[in-house]
Amino acid sequence: MAAPVRQLSRSSDILLKRSQLIWKGTQRLLSNGRAPAPHFLQARSRLLPLLVFSGTGYLGYDQYGRYQDRRLAELGIEAPPPLASDNQVALYRSIPTRLVSRAWGRLNRVELPAWLRKPVYRLYIWTFGVNMKEAEVEDLASYRNLGEFFRRPLKPHTRPVCPSSCVISPADGRVLHCGRVVNGELEQVKGVTYKLHDFLGPITWGSNPNTGGHDPSLPDPAAFEEQLLCSPGNQLYHCVVYLAPGDYHRFHSPADWTIEHRRHFPGPLLSVSPSVARRVRSLFCVNERVALAGRWQHGFFSLVAVGATNVGSIRIYCDQELQTNAPRYTTGSYNDRSYTSPLAASPSSPLAASPSSPLAASPSSPLAASQEELPGIGLALRKGEPLGEFNLGSTVVLLFEAPPDFSFSLRPGQPIRFGQPLGSL
Numbered sequence: 001m002a003a004p005v006r007q008l009s010r011s012s013d014i015l016l017k018r019s020q021l022i023w024k025g026t027q028r029l030l031s032n033g034r035a036p037a038p039h040f041l042q043a044r045s046r047l048l049p050l051l052v053f054s055g056t057g058y059l060g061y062d063q064y065g066r067y068q069d070r071r072l073a074e075l076g077i078e079a080p081p082p083l084a085s086d087n088q089v090a091l092y093r094s095i096p097t098r099l100v101s102r103a104w105g106r107l108n109r110v111e112l113p114a115w116l117r118k119p120v121y122r123l124y125i126w127t128f129g130v131n132m133k134e135a136e137v138e139d140l141a142s143y144r145n146l147g148e149f150f151r152r153p154l155k156p157h158t159r160p161v162c163p164s165s166c167v168i169s170p171a172d173g174r175v176l177h178c179g180r181v182v183n184g185e186l187e188q189v190k191g192v193t194y195k196l197h198d199f200l201g202p203i204t205w206g207s208n209p210n211t212g213g214h215d216p217s218l219p220d221p222a223a224f225e226e227q228l229l230c231s232p233g234n235q236l237y238h239c240v241v242y243l244a245p246g247d248y249h250r251f252h253s254p255a256d257w258t259i260e261h262r263r264h265f266p267g268p269l270l271s272v273s274p275s276v277a278r279r280v281r282s283l284f285c286v287n288e289r290v291a292l293a294g295r296w297q298h299g300f301f302s303l304v305a306v307g308a309t310n311v312g313s314i315r316i317y318c319d320q321e322l323q324t325n326a327p328r329y330t331t332g333s334y335n336d337r338s339y340t341s342p343l344a345a346s347p348s349s350p351l352a353a354s355p356s357s358p359l360a361a362s363p364s365s366p367l368a369a370s371q372e373e374l375p376g377i378g379l380a381l382r383k384g385e386p387l388g389e390f391n392l393g394s395t396v397v398l399l400f401e402a403p404p405d406f407s408f409s410l411r412p413g414q415p416i417r418f419g420q421p422l423g424s425l
């Protein structure tokens with residue numbers, strides 16, 4: 001009998017304690033108007049002040065940094081840009097941008113139903129501020145897919161080429177930076193530099209232009225710059241033009257020059273927007289790019305088309321063999337092609353669209369111009385001739401040799417259009 005009595009007593013104690021807890025909960029409910037929060041909500045409520053405190057502290061620190069930058073600007077001192085760390089860049093590069101860009105390229109080639117074209121294109125026009133009054137074909141329903149809309153040609157004489165300037169802007173966009181190349185280094189934006197050798201690769205196109213690979217040597221940057229110059233006393237200049245998604249996506253010859261060599265660097269397709277260019281050092285040396293090198297009246301001349309996210313397709317009209325963002329290329333290598341060899345491809349029409357396509361060139365359009373191939377010399381281009389196109393906005397970098405009295409007539413940050421002068425002698 002003793003064991004059952006003890007069990008009964010223990011059960012009655014448990015029921016009493018539970019009744020007391022229920023009574024206390026009822027009193028708390030009646031007094032506060034709400035039931036006590038569960039344990040996991042109580043734990044979250046304890047973390048809330050910590051999150052608010054840390055978030056407020058970060059915002060305060062960020063605002064203090066901006067305040068310091070404003071104070072330096074008032075004093076005429078430009079604050080150095082905050083660069084991303086190596087770990088941040090490595091994390092960014094781990095994103096499969098090449099795969100995403102190839103998928104985007106395939107999507108751009110999908111023909112849209114006629115009823116869907118106008119709503120889609122109008123949304124894009126409203127988002128990026130596209131001026132369709134300049135387009136050769138203003139009817140949105142005529143563009144069968146997104147690719148045709150992105151690469152739309154302009155009306156004749158919409159972009160008059162400056163006849164007095166020796167070098168003009170090759171594309172519509174915004175000037176990120178321009179100036180002299182100093183000690184073999186260029187600026188992608190103010191305060192963020194990259195090496196000329198890393199950007200162009202070794203100078204091999206004079207001896208064996210049809211071989212590619214890695215360059216094991218790391219020459220002195222200033223000595224590399226000297227090797228590019230043809231005339232003693234000349235200087236090397238550069239200009240960076242950023243093409244936004246709403247800009248005209250084709251680029252043209254910036255001067256009268258002869259292309260002798262093409263070098264293709266496969267690589268990642270990171271964004272080249274100004275906000276990213278200010279954070280990632282040597283961004284243009286990392287991304288996939290196509291460098292055209294040759295000569296003009298003052299010596300060395302080069303135009304480099306830099307790829308970007310969703311811009312895996314870089315097309316050079318005179319080079320039908322070029323394939324960018326293709327899986328068969330190995331990242332880190334480069335692929336060369338000479339335009340001076342007998343096997344150089346002959347120029348072809350820049351537009352291969354069907355007659356019903358809005359991309360068909362008209363006889364009066366500058367897009368119908370043809371390049372002149374000079375055997376053993378290269379591909380001669382006249383100022384303003386069509387040269388290539390991007391699948392979406394990207395960046396064009398000009399590098400050219402000129403006398404010391406050359407001066408740019410523009411400033412970083414200003415918008416510019418194809419055909420406008422870059423500078424004068």
